[in-house]
Amino acid sequence: MMNTITRRWITRLWALVVALAALGATMNAQAASCEMQLSENTVDYGQLNRAELEVSSVPNSDVLLGKRRLTLNVICEQSTDIALRFNATPAQGGGYMFADQGDFTVLMSNATLDGNTVALAKTDATGRSIQGAAANQYVEPGRGVAAVSGSTPARGKHFVVGLEIEASMPHSAMRVRGETRWEGLGQLELISQ
Numbered sequence: 001m002m003n004t005i006t007r008r009w010i011t012r013l014w015a016l017v018v019a020l021a022a023l024g025a026t027m028n029a030q031a032a033s034c035e036m037q038l039s040e041n042t043v044d045y046g047q048l049n050r051a052e053l054e055v056s057s058v059p060n061s062d063v064l065l066g067k068r069r070l071t072l073n074v075i076c077e078q079s080t081d082i083a084l085r086f087n088a089t090p091a092q093g094g095g096y097m098f099a100d101q102g103d104f105t106v107l108m109s110n111a112t113l114d115g116n117t118v119a120l121a122k123t124d125a126t127g128r129s130i131q132g133a134a135a136n137q138y139v140e141p142g143r144g145v146a147a148v149s150g151s152t153p154a155r156g157k158h159f160v161v162g163l164e165i166e167a168s169m170p171h172s173a174m175r176v177r178g179e180t181r182w183e184g185l186g187q188l189e190l191i192s193q
Helices: 050-053
Strands: 004-013 015-025 035-039 042-048 062-081 083-088 097-099 102-113 119-124 131-134 142-150 155-170 186-191
Touching: 015 142, 035 186, 062 083, 083 097, 102 119, 102 142, 142 155
Parallel strands: 004 042, 015 186
Antiparallel strands: 004 015, 035 062, 062 155, 083 142, 083 186, 097 102, 102 155, 119 131, 119 142
């Protein structure tokens, strides 16, 4: 059984459109019967002026396009281990590809499982090999993030976690002559044990 939720991020930069499209949530066919829901259908960066973005950035660094926050709910019929991975084209800096020069990151935080606060730990791509539990975890290419209690996987039926998306582009990419569309694509996947 495969459930998919598609979400879009759109940034409009004066004469420049930036889209971080299709953050989806899918459920692995082996996963327990679960439903995943993101809080927003569209995250819109609104109208941004190129000059304002460049002024607020450090010269010779990336231009930060801003942080956007969503909430992910995972509701399962039976108690299950909760581990997620984000499938997208990796970027060089540890995040995910945004257009052909930029990147975006996905940070998970404020996780609860069945109403109780849980830590988040990095895992391998299969959701195993739990390492480094903390309140916040970046979802890295080729790795997952699991809900944990102590050093063991946490089991439950209702998982809620905050997602913070931050996109950036190099200064050189801001030099455009007209409207340009940039996209980054990816899917969140629930991994069952």
